Amino acid sequence: xxxxxxxxxxxxxxxxxxxxxxxxxxxxxxxxxxxxxxxxxxxxxxxxxxxxxxxxxxxxxxxxxxxxxxxxxxxxxxxxxxxxxxxxxxxxxxxxxxxxxxxxxxxxxxxxxxxxxxxxxxxxxxxxxxxxxxxxxxxxxxxxxxxxxxxxxxxxxxxxxxxxxxxxxxxxxxxxxxxxxxxxxxxxxxxxxxxxxxxxxxxxxxxxxxxxxxxxxxxxxxxxxxxxxxxxxxxxxxxxxxxxxxxxxxxxxxxxxxxxxxxxxxxxxxxxxxxxxxxxxxxxxxxxxxxx
Amino acid sequence: xxxxxxxxxxxxxxxxxxxxxxxxxxxxxxxxxxxxxxxxxxxxxxxxxxxxxxxxxxxxxxxxxxxxxxxxxxxxxxxxxxxxxxxxxxxxxxxxxxxxxxxxxxxxxxxxxxxxxxxxxxxxxxxxxxxxxxxxxxxxxxxxxxxxxxxxxxxxxxxxxxxxxxxxxxxxxxxxxxxxxxxxxxxxxxxxxxxxxxxxxxxxxxxxxxxxxxxxxxxxxxxxxxxxxxxxxxxxxxxxxxxxxxxxxxxxxxxxxxxxxxxxxxxxxxxxxxxxxxxxxxxxxxxxxxxxxxxxxxxxxxxxxxxxxxxxxxxxxxxxxxxxxxxxxxxxxxxxxxxxxxxxxxxxxxxxxxxxxxxxxxxxxxxxxxx
Ligand SMILES: Nc1ncnc2c1ncn2[C@@H]1O[C@H](COP(=O)(O)OP(=O)(O)OP(=O)(O)O)[C@@H](O)[C@H]1O
Ligand SMILES: [Mg+2]
Numbered sequence: 001x002x003x004x005x006x007x008x009x010x011x012x013x014x015x016x017x018x019x020x021x022x023x024x025x026x027x028x029x030x031x032x033x034x035x036x037x038x039x040x041x042x043x044x045x046x047x048x049x050x051x052x053x054x055x056x057x058x059x060x061x062x063x064x065x066x067x068x069x070x071x072x073x074x075x076x077x078x079x080x081x082x083x084x085x086x087x088x089x090x091x092x093x094x095x096x097x098x099x100x101x102x103x104x105x106x107x108x109x110x111x112x113x114x115x116x117x118x119x120x121x122x123x124x125x126x127x128x129x130x131x132x133x134x135x136x137x138x139x140x141x142x143x144x145x146x147x148x149x150x151x152x153x154x155x156x157x158x159x160x161x162x163x164x165x166x167x168x169x170x171x172x173x174x175x176x177x178x179x180x181x182x183x184x185x186x187x188x189x190x191x192x193x194x195x196x197x198x199x200x201x202x203x204x205x206x207x208x209x210x211x212x213x214x215x216x217x218x219x220x221x222x223x224x225x226x227x228x229x230x231x232x233x234x235x236x237x238x239x240x241x242x243x244x245x246x247x248x249x250x251x252x253x254x255x256x257x258x259x260x261x262x263x264x265x266x267x268x269x270x271x272x273x274x275x276x277x278x279x280x281x282x283x284x285x286x287x288x289x290x291x292x
Numbered sequence: 293x294x295x296x297x298x299x300x301x302x303x304x305x306x307x308x309x310x311x312x313x314x315x316x317x318x319x320x321x322x323x324x325x326x327x328x329x330x331x332x333x334x335x336x337x338x339x340x341x342x343x344x345x346x347x348x349x350x351x352x353x354x355x356x357x358x359x360x361x362x363x364x365x366x367x368x369x370x371x372x373x374x375x376x377x378x379x380x381x382x383x384x385x386x387x388x389x390x391x392x393x394x395x396x397x398x399x400x401x402x403x404x405x406x407x408x409x410x411x412x413x414x415x416x417x418x419x420x421x422x423x424x425x426x427x428x429x430x431x432x433x434x435x436x437x438x439x440x441x442x443x444x445x446x447x448x449x450x451x452x453x454x455x456x457x458x459x460x461x462x463x464x465x466x467x468x469x470x471x472x473x474x475x476x477x478x479x480x481x482x483x484x485x486x487x488x489x490x491x492x493x494x495x496x497x498x499x500x501x502x503x504x505x506x507x508x509x510x511x512x513x514x515x516x517x518x519x520x521x522x523x524x525x526x527x528x529x530x531x532x533x534x535x536x537x538x539x540x541x542x543x544x545x546x547x548x549x550x551x552x553x554x555x556x557x558x559x560x561x562x563x564x565x566x567x568x569x570x571x572x573x574x575x576x577x578x579x580x581x582x583x584x585x586x587x588x589x590x591x592x593x594x595x596x597x598x599x600x601x602x603x604x605x606x607x608x609x610x611x612x613x614x615x616x617x618x619x620x621x622x623x624x625x626x627x628x629x630x631x632x633x634x635x636x637x638x639x640x641x642x643x644x645x646x647x648x649x650x651x652x653x654x655x656x657x658x659x660x661x662x663x
Contacts, residue, residue, distance in 0.1 A: 189355050190388040192375040193459075194449065195405035204401075208392045 048261035058262035075243040079225035090172035098180035127163040172217040179213025304332040304489030305456035312361035323513035336500035339510030381450035387442040389434035396430030420452035440471040559623035589654035590629040598651040
């Protein structure tokens with residue numbers, strides 16, 4: 001079982017590549033990862049504790065200052081909210097995609113994937129037009145007589161959450177869709193013939209088996225949301241800063257690299273803890289177990 | 293759902309499939325199939341790939357609704373009843389155990405859907421696991437069992453709520469040969485113990501012949517023949533079944549006259565007189581026909597009580613209990629013979645010309661021509 005699941009590289013004549021040659025093939029990839037990812041992060045963490053001199057002062061400044069803690073909490077909360085909204089909005093779409101056939105399926109897939117081809121900036125700018133005082137949303141609300149005064153939509157946290165959800169939704173839909181597609185049709189049939197209604201088939205079989213997709217989509221969205229920059233910067237209120245904006249301020253305006261590094265350090269710790277909790281509580285290997 | 297009746301009635305239900313038709317666009321997957329299945333009968337659906345076996349089973353299970361026709365279980369019309377209310381058992385080709393549940397929860401699943409409390413459903417699931425000889429495996433996960441064990445769990449899950457019909461779509465084709473034979477016995481034993489009605493889909497004819505009370509041979513969505521194994525083998529009712537079940541020699545002939553006897557001319561000019569009973573299908577004088585005979589019915593050497601043919605041998609294959617002789621008739625038609633006991637045959641070699649006797653009662657005559 002484990003042997004079959006492990007992947008190997010093969011010679012063109014069918015022999016398996018030795019461990020060393022495999023390592024050699026993978027080396028460039030790991031080298032790039034080490035160079036552009038591991039090294040800078042370590043460098044940042046080093047700066048955060050060694051500058052201006054070996055100290056935890058920078059971290060103390062993050063934790064002790066309620067303003068900074070509020071930024072951190074707001075960031076975590078926003079990312080959580082965006083993730084939750086993405087699950088709620090994304091799951092039905094993914095489910096529908098996995099069921100649809102032919103032209104309809106293609107159409108839905110295009111609707112999900114097409115936005116990924118335009119830049120985040122374009123999509124964020126589009127939202128800022130919609131949210132303006134005299135933008136489409138306010139005009140529509142007033143035309144319908146639902147409100148006499150235009151709402152303040154732009155430069156609010158709600159605007160940030162809505163736009164971020166929109167931007168990140170495909171990253172939730174695609175993994176869930178993948179998980180749903182990998183569930184053989186016979187599971188649903190087996191449940192039905194064993195006496196399960198459609199709802200129970202969904203709740204007891206389909207949903208649990210699609211959880212790995214939900215979890216990886218959630219991690220993807222949550223982690224991306226934590227560091228999201230353009231959308232909060234363009235649509236958010238300056239009074240309700242997110243951590244990416246704060247870090248950018250520290251680096252570009254205050255030029256306080258060690259403090260920015262400490263902010264990133266705190267975030268990294270949170271994210272690592274979260275990843276550990278996720279992988280411990282949800283046994284992926286078990287869930288994926290036997291979907292042959 | 294009525295649990296009381298489901299737990300008490302252990303015997304099978306009768307099934308009547310009437311003029312069943314299923315079209316997918318232009319494809320006629322099932323084309324006017326009639327099958328009457330008695331309560332407790334074990335019936336196999338046998339046919340080449342794409343012959344509509346799965347589609348028939350899906351219609352009985354309620355996953356597909358037929359284009360026309362009807363399905364009755366114990367005189368109740370279930371044609372359009374959703375699967376979860378048909379109370380049938382089903383075993384799939386790929387086990388389909390739910391990977392996120394333990395073995396015990398898998399087997400208890402149908403009982404959970406029927407509203408049984410945890411203690412009772414687990415007790416009954418344990419009992420069902422014991423009947424497939426997997427007692428004590430309940431706490432494991434499906435991926436911790438071998439293929440054969442998984443299929444036995446699937447079997448336990450399909451019978452734990454005591455359905456009166458068990459449907460199986462190639463349940464053994466994912467297993468290796470030895471396991472397959474074990475499972476065939478296991479399924480036969482369960483069938484005998486429970487008295488349940490079984491519809492068993494397979495494209496393995498030896499499986500169908502050994503397991504089923506009756507076999508329905510399908511081709512292009514139509515039933516070719518339906519009957520017990522012996523009847524199918526001894527007297528196939530058409531050319532397709534004759535060629536599909538077991539090995540068969542075919543010789544194209546021309547019918548000379550039809551009366552108390554049937555006279556046919558063989559390709560090399562000889563004329564044979566066959567008893568009228570040899571004609572499985574009605575044949576007419578002057579038309580082409582096909583003469584069929586099983587390889588194991590040929591006798592080596594010229595004898596009485598039959599027609600003698602001369603065969604130029606091309607291959608002699610030692611096949612354990614029997615010897616397989618392959619050669620050509622004077623007109624080039626291939627002829628195979630299976631001769632039991634090898635002692636007298638040491639003298640034969642490829643290239644030799646051997647005589648065989650074809651017993652009159654072994655000859656079957658069909659209308660039309662091969663290919
Ligand atoms: N969902 C479907 N859509 C279109 N055509 C289908 C569908 N299901 C089956 N068919 C067609 O109907 C015919 C019968 O298929 P079916 O699966 O019943 O054959 P089978 O006898 O079970 O074959 P196999 O031995 O390969 O399983 C085939 O020609 C198949 O292509
Ligand atoms: Mg099939």
